[in-house]
Amino acid sequence: MYKRLFSIYVLLCIWNLVALVFICAVTIHASYLMCAIGTARTFLNQVSAVPHSPWNSALLALGCYLTLIVILFYKRLHLPQHANIKWIAVALEVVLAITILMALDMGYSGILLLIVIDLMTGIQAQEKRLTLLAISLILYIFADYNIVSLQIPMISFQQYLIGYSNALQNLLLGIRSAFSSVDLILFLLYVLLLMRTQQKETQRIRMLNERVNHANEKLKQMNTQLLDYAKKTEKIAEMRERNRLAREIHDTIGHALTGISAGIDACITMVDISPENTKQQLARISVVARQGIKDVRRSVTKLRPDVLETLPLEDALRQMVAETGTATQTAISCDNQAGPLHFDPDEEDTVYRVVQESITNAIRHGGAKQIFVTLTRKEKWLTLTVRDTGVGCAYIQKGFGLQHMEERVALLGGNISYNSGNGFTVIANIPIRWGEQG
Structure with missing residues (x-):
């Protein structure tokens, strides 16, 4: 145009x-x-x-x-x-x-x-x-x-x-009139076309304004929905973080107090029989208590077991097994059949906490004197088995510890099953990325 x-x-x-x-x-x-x-x-x-x-x-x-x-x-x-x-x-x-x-x-x-x-x-x-x-x-x-x-x-x-001549005069005057007439026609044609173009431009601008207004309305709705979603996400994140904190506190304090409680019970039994052994046992309980305090502090600040910051996972498991067994007079073994445990931090945390919670429950609720920890691997899956010789239970009532243990494993895409025949057995199947070894 x-x-x-x-x-x-x-x-x-x-x-x-x-x-x-x-x-x-x-x-x-x-x-x-x-x-x-x-x-x-x-x-x-x-x-x-x-x-x-x-x-x-x-x-x-x-x-x-x-x-x-x-x-x-x-x-x-x-x-x-x-x-x-x-x-x-x-x-x-x-x-x-x-x-x-x-x-x-x-x-x-x-x-x-x-x-x-x-x-x-x-x-x-x-x-x-x-x-x-x-x-x-x-x-x-x-x-x-x-x-x-x-x-x-x-x-x-x-x-x-x-x-x-008159004829030529009329011709020349006619030509001049023709110039004026055509000039006026071109002018009017330009004006009409200009107004039509301006009208179309005005309509186009009006349509664009309507689209912009419509887009603004949609944007306002999307912003409102986004704010609602952000609030919901914040609540979900807050709930997950609360649950995570609860798991960490339960795992650290619960595990430490179970070891201390079992150790004190042993001291009460043998204090009159062997004061010297009682002193040794109390010294072991003191080590477990201090480690528990250190884990609590670590959990509050970084939510990761302190021992995993300084030791590989397998060494950390063996240290926990040794300290807990010594403090509670329980025979605990750890058999790693899966090979080198090159895991990501979230995977290490989960494996460590599952073993820790299972041992704590075996001692606290099952009164177990023997606990067997086994790790096996099949393709990308790690199978973690914790079996004890305690009293077991006819009906498994999932408390705070079991629920949080299941939540940890579920976050990695795994699952946990239980068996209460001949003691109590915890079987956790976890898909592992296997770090550099995958």
Whole structure:
């Protein structure tokens, strides 16, 4: 659409240039013809003003028109933003147009339409364009020789044709009228196309605004949903962290207190029989208590068993088994048939806590004197078995320890099963990434 507007504008500029060349050429030729055939005296007696040099008038009109075209196209291509520059350019355009009209003695007023188009193109409001169009058409009508010559003495284009025959005069006048008519038609076509383009642009902008508003509404809804989701996620994370803290505290404090409790019971039994052994047993209980305190502090700060920070998993398991067995007078063995235990931190934590909780439950609830810890591997799966020779139980009631042990294993995608025949057995199947060995 804008290409069509520009094409009509270029055509209008060319058409006005051709019209000016025609009028200047006819005026110059008619002046020389009157001198040649001796009708110059008759011409001077008929006109009310002294004629200017036809060549000077033609050069002035054409020079001003070319300057006007340069300004118009420069404005259209570069679109000056400063308001003062725009108004200076408009004032210069008006001065050039008036100079052209006066140089031609109002013989052709189509130049005004170019300035009107330039002004209308810079106006966005439809109402202002219509007002400017109405004012421009009125000025175009009154910018006529018959009206202006009443105030300013001029020589009409028709008076220059006195040396031609009537038929030729009518032809030349008809050509000039055709130039004016076509010029007006091109102007109206440009205006209609400009208004139609502006109307479509307005509709497009309105549609874009509606889409933006619709997108903003959707964005508000999504933001509300996102806030709700964030709150829910925060609550879930808080709940998971609370459960994790509870598991850590249960595993550290529960395990340590179970060992201490069983050790104290042993001391009570043998204090009268062997005070020296009792002292040794109390020393072992003191070591377990201090380790428990260290684990509690570590759990609060980093939620990871302190021993796993300094020892490999297998060594940490054997140390826990040895210390717990010594403190509680329980025979605990650890048999690793899975090979090197190269696990990620979350996997190490889970294996360590499952063994720890299972041993604690075997001593506390089962009264076990023998506990067997076995680790086996099949492909990517680690099977952890903790079997004791305690009293077992007919009905397994899952307490806090068992529930958290199951949660730890489930987070890794594994599962836990129990067997209460001939003591109690915990079997944990955990999918392991196996670190560098996988």
